[in-house]
Amino acid sequence: MSGTIRIAGIGVLATVAAVVATTAAAALALAAGVSFEIPDGGEAIPLAGFATVTGFFSMVGVVIAVALRRWSARPAERFVWSAVALTAISLVPPVIAGAGTATAVTLIGLHLVAAAVMIPSLALSLRSRPLR
Structure with missing residues (x-):
């Protein structure tokens, strides 16, 4: 199985x-x-909105991981830096949306839950070598 297909498969599962x-x-x-x-x-x-947005942006992360695997000499490191930066940026809208404190804190937590699943999964898949 090619590395790209393996990373994409791991990304879909994640x-x-x-x-x-x-x-x-x-x-x-x-x-x-x-x-x-x-x-x-x-x-x-x-609830369906959470599922939809999480799925969409997680797949964006998979595309970024696949692209970095193809075009970067250090894809895992670049992916982690990019994903952490994008996660940090994603924490801004819940704060500035004007929602109540409990809502904003919960939304931030939900962003972090998704990141905690996606970032390590994809970073590890970028570091590992396929079995031959």
């Missing part, structure tokens, strides 16, 4: 894990009384 973990954590937060209402639109973020 994406599924991140979607499940993030959606489950959001469901627990809802059950605990956290409102995911964003003041601008007045609507609450649905």
Whole structure:
């Protein structure tokens, strides 16, 4: 199996894990009384929204990992730096959206849950050599 296919496969599995973990954590937060209402639109973020956004941006991470494997001499290191920087940037919108403190903190936590699943999975797949 080529390295690109292996990384993509690991990335898809990690994406599924991140979607499940993030959606489950959001469901627990809802059950605990956290409102995911964003003041601008007045609507609450649905659980399916967490799954969709997590899946989309996790797959963006997979594409970045595959591209770095192809065009970087140190893909794992570059991926970790890029993913950590993008994760840090993703923490800004929950803070500036004007949501309540519990909502903002929970949204930040959900970003970190997805990152905690995706970054190590893809970084390790970029470091390992395929078996022959």
